[in-house]
Amino acid sequence: MALSDQRQLQAINQTVEALSSCERRRLFYLCEIPVTDNSATCMKEMLKSKVMCHERGYLFLAELMLQLRRFDILRKVYNTSREEVEMTLKHRQVLPRFRVLMANINEDMANEDLTSVKFLLDTTLSRENMEQAKSFLDVIIELEKLDKVSPERVDVVEELLRNIGRVDLAKKVSAYKMSVLTPERHSSQQQSHRAPCPFTSPNGSHSLQQTRQAESFHIATENTPVPIHREQHCQSQLDLYKFNTNPRGLCVIIDCVGNDGEMLEQTFKALHFKVALFKWLSVDDTLMALRGIFSQRENLVHDCFVCCIISRGTANHLLGTDSYGSGLLLDNVRRLFTGDACPMLAGKPKLFFFQRYSVPEFLPHARMEHRDEDLETDGFPRCDIIPTDADVFWSHCWTDECQLEQGHHRSIYLKALTDALQKGQIRKTHLVDVHTEVNRAIFEHNSRNPGASYHIDLKHTLRKDLYLK
Secondary structure: OOOOHHHHHHHHHHHHHHOOHHHHHHHHHHOOOOOOOOOHHHHHHHHHHHHHOOOOHHHHHHHHHHHHOOHHHHHHOOOOOHHHHHHHHOOOOOOOHHHHHHHHHHHHOOHHHHHHHHHHOOOOOOHHHHHHOOOHHHHHHHHHHOOOOEOOEOHHHHHHHHHOOOHHHHHHHHHHHHHOOOHHHHHHHHHHHOOOOOOOOOOOOOOOHHHOOOOOOOOEOOOOOOOOOOOHHHOOHHHEOOOOOOOOEEEEEEEOOOOOHHHHHHHHHHOOOEEEEEEOOOHHHHHHHHHHHHHOHHHOOOOEEEEEEEEEEOOOEEEEOOOOOOOEEHHHHHHOOOOOOOHHHOOOOEEEEEEEEEOOOOOOOOOOOOOHHHOOOOOOOOOOOOOOOOOEEEEEEEEEHHHHHOOOOOOHHHHHHHHHHHHHHHHOOEHHHHHHHHHHHHHHHHHHOHHHOOEEEEEEOOOOEOEOO
16 A cells, blocks of 8 residues: 655645645644644655654555545545555554644534633633634634643543543543553542643542533423532542632622512622622612622622622512612623623622512513613623523522512522522531532422422533532
8 A cells, every 4th residue: 555755745745735725734644743824835855854754654545535524535646445544554653642632632622612622711811812713723722832731631621521521422432542642641630630621620520420511591490409518528629610719709699579688698708709688679789789890899809709689570570679670681680790790700600599570571661671781881891702592590589579578578599599508508508419408498488389380490500510508
């Protein structure tokens, strides 16, 4: 199957002329050559130098075309087929396995996957490098320059893929570690040579898969509860949100009903949060209060943000103390504090707890619904490519407004939540497990009081464990 030198030169010329600019860039990566000039002329010279000094020059070129998935070139230029090359490579692979793996992952990455990866690396790679990175390979090249990724050091890549929900690709990295890295090298890598991931610590455990598989904001997590009462010291720092500033963060409580705001205030103060309690606000005042929160940078420098709202409302809107109008869209509350609207909270957990007392749906009268353009940001330019729903914990409970007619009414949901949070602080319980206890209390209440039921909806896109200690 070998080719003469003249035939190899001819094959190189034909091959390069058939490749696109993106394919040439990928080929440079597979050949372990930094891209300084992506022209066809430069690529021809590079391949000539590689092939002429390679004892298996033909197989080297054939495997390159196989990895580029240019099976047409294999057939027309090299007079062989994909199957024949794959059969040969089973016994004698030529290209470096690490580069092949990264190139294959690059081909399987969707645009939204790349966007999520760049979002997670926002504090590691410079803005210029982020803007210039047009592919996953570009990101990997920059991580290699920082010595965070190498053929012997791939845990950062594996964790990135798990955190964006591409478990299928993460498994490929894991298989590479098992098959290519020797046990001794892998053990050494785990102990001392692993480069810290920007959103993790140097440890590399991959537990709690269910909290990483929420690919959009609309994936509920009750279906995959995690074990209760896990001890924090058994948890790898890789899976933990940073949670040690003093105060831990800001907790905003808006009580438009007047019954449970103080109870929440005491609970979150005990959890070492700075608490801002507002009572009896209209929709406009609620929106003004929320905007005022992120206009003060000192409120956002800590490790966590919590928003609690108690209000009458419909399925998707909060009414505050108003008796007319279409209200404030629940989703707009969340959007005020997402990474694009409030960059200082990017990568930090944002927790929302809503107790809604349901009123009948109505037609808007005196006021139109608050529009998207009414939602100001904190002075940073909006960036549509940044995922806006990362690191969100959304707990929404509702019951009928008639509950408020009872004397000294207290929300079963908020009582269960404060109790569970206090217990979770003592037991060092993960937030999702805390909410499992809330679910249990609501279920038990509804079983005893079918005419006064509470309904609860939990969704989250947490990437790591969170302990409100």
